[in-house]
Amino acid sequence: MRLTDHPILGRPDRGRVVTFNFDGGEMSGFEGEPIAAALRAAGVAVHRYTKKHRAPRGVFCAIGRCTDCVMVVDGRPNVRTCVTPLAEGMCVKTQYGAGGGELGSSAAPEAADGRATDEKV
Amino acid sequence: MKRYDLIVVGAGPAGLSAAAEAAAHGLGVAVFDENSRPGGQLFKQIHKFFGSKEHKAKIRGYDIGAGLLREAEGLGVKVYLNSPVTGMYLDREIVAETDGAVSHYRADAIVVATGASENMVAFDGWTLPGVMGAGAAQTMMNINRVRPGSRVLMLGSGNVGLVVGYQLLQAGCELAAVVDAAPRVGGYGVHAAKLARCGVPFFLSHTIVKAEGETRVTGVVIGRVDETWNIVPGTQKHFDADTICVAAGLSPSTRLLLMAGCEMYEPVPGGGRLPVCDEFTGKTSVQGIYAAGDVSGIEEASSAMIEGRAAGAAAAAELGYISGGELKARLDKLETALASLREGMFAPKNRGKVFVKTDEGYDISDSLLRNGYLADGEATKYPGVKSVAGIHPVIECTQNIPCNPCQDACPKGCIKVGTNIVSLPAVDEKAGCIGCGMCVASCSGQAVFLVNEDVGGGFATVTAPYEFLPVPQKGERGVALDRSGAPVCEAEIVDVRTSPSFDRTFLLTFRVPGEQCSRARFWRREVRRFGRD
Structure with missing residues (x-):
């Protein structure tokens, strides 16, 4: 999914490779790129499940406007992954509903429908 | 509380232009943007822009953005990034949030250039x-x-x-x-x-x-x-x-203008609100507040940049940095540039109108409007397409759009758009094309081809712009595609040209049977068997 070369933009100027944790598994991406870009490159499409209908959501506007791509990042829910830079050792989790009642809790128990597991890459 | 002469909200094409213009007149200017990089959507625009020289036509969007940013920074404009403006209050006071901290700033004038969001x-x-x-x-x-x-x-x-x-x-x-x-x-x-x-x-x-x-x-x-x-x-x-x-489509991001109490109106009932403002300087109903770019009505980046300049100049005059006479002279110049962009079939004033003929009286191709391409035989109806001996440009530009780089690109004067930049380009078959390809590379719409109808042995050559990877090699065989993308014949690449002045557009010349030279318009690598696919 990553563009290694481009007829107009040429080769991308990337940051250093960093590892991060996504839903318990290790992944890598480039430092400073949006978290959503690293996830997209790894084939992850689902960022969260909505609270009421448990419907999947992913990147929608990619400019920090719509909040569809929010996830739990380093224990903090509702982080807009399309505009939040990736850093070494980040812990990124699929968000369920509002991301738990308080800061620091990652997953709400009601979302245990198994679909998120299918999305892990 | 920090104060500036002018605060601009939004570091896109309109905002940066407003900031640069005002700073050039001596104002102390700060620009706020919620993004981590300036430029708005300009740095995502990798195509060559339309318009004429004064609109930076045939320059790619990201290069226009880089130039604008250099200009603004060179003039001492302070750019606050990662700083969404979350509030706008009486007496031109704004609230911006940076790194979780909220700060208040005040200015004598504010240009709101917040752009638009997608529908x-x-x-x-x-x-x-x-x-x-x-x-x-x-x-x-x-x-x-x-x-x-x-x-x-x-x-x-x-x-x-x-x-x-x-x-x-x-x-x-x-x-x-x-x-x-x-x-x-x-x-x-x-x-x-x-x-x-x-x-x-x-x-x-x-x-x-x-x-x-x-x-x-x-x-x-x-x-x-x-x-x-x-x-x-x-x-x-x-x-x-x-x-x-x-x-x-896009919807103007007008929230800050609403918050500031600017008078709004609905151009189309139910279609969303726009600020009531001077259609040129963007002066709103609230003193000292201007709207520039898409927030004042959706157009495109080229007109947004001019609107930004006009707003910046108007703010400079309001604060006494330039005289009324100086403002008028500046605005007259900008207005001429903007007026030419607002002409033609796609002008804001013509939205929703259906054109069946060009200004010159040529039929608009129904196939182009329904299928995206000119049907076989249609192209020759237009003044840019002529059958001439030797190499010559073929310009498949069939709608009145504001654009004329092809005219400037030709060193031999083969191409005439005229002073009205929405006119269709006409090819002068007597002017003596040398096949330099500058017109091909200059066309933002990639609608110019070089054709030599007879290169001997029953063959013709077609030169087309190419902006894909990998770039074909001379001698490579593939298929020529017609305007609909259907393969028409085998085609060998006989020349591949590149040059800094082509700005990353490659010029592919491929050889086709003579009778296909009016149909072959693209080249694809794979070889197919004809009549079987």
């Missing part, structure tokens, strides 16, 4: 991951350098849909189709033609019935719409796709 179409399944704005796809591939998907369906045939569709192909994605509920292609015909000759099918009078998939998009169903926009039974078609891009 959505709520079809069944529109919330599935994989459905995104066309702008989102553009951000993913041109800024983040990640493909938004492998196989994409584009909903919307306006310039955004067409331009982003082409960029998806450049990024190596497949484009399954361009779909639009309107009966005619909404954007420039030349943009549609670029896609069509790559083989992208157009489905006008169609819309998305549903996006398929459980947790992400796996396919799309489209259907034809009748006059009342309902799906005609039995017309549904399925496409495999992992991504759906929606390019259904």
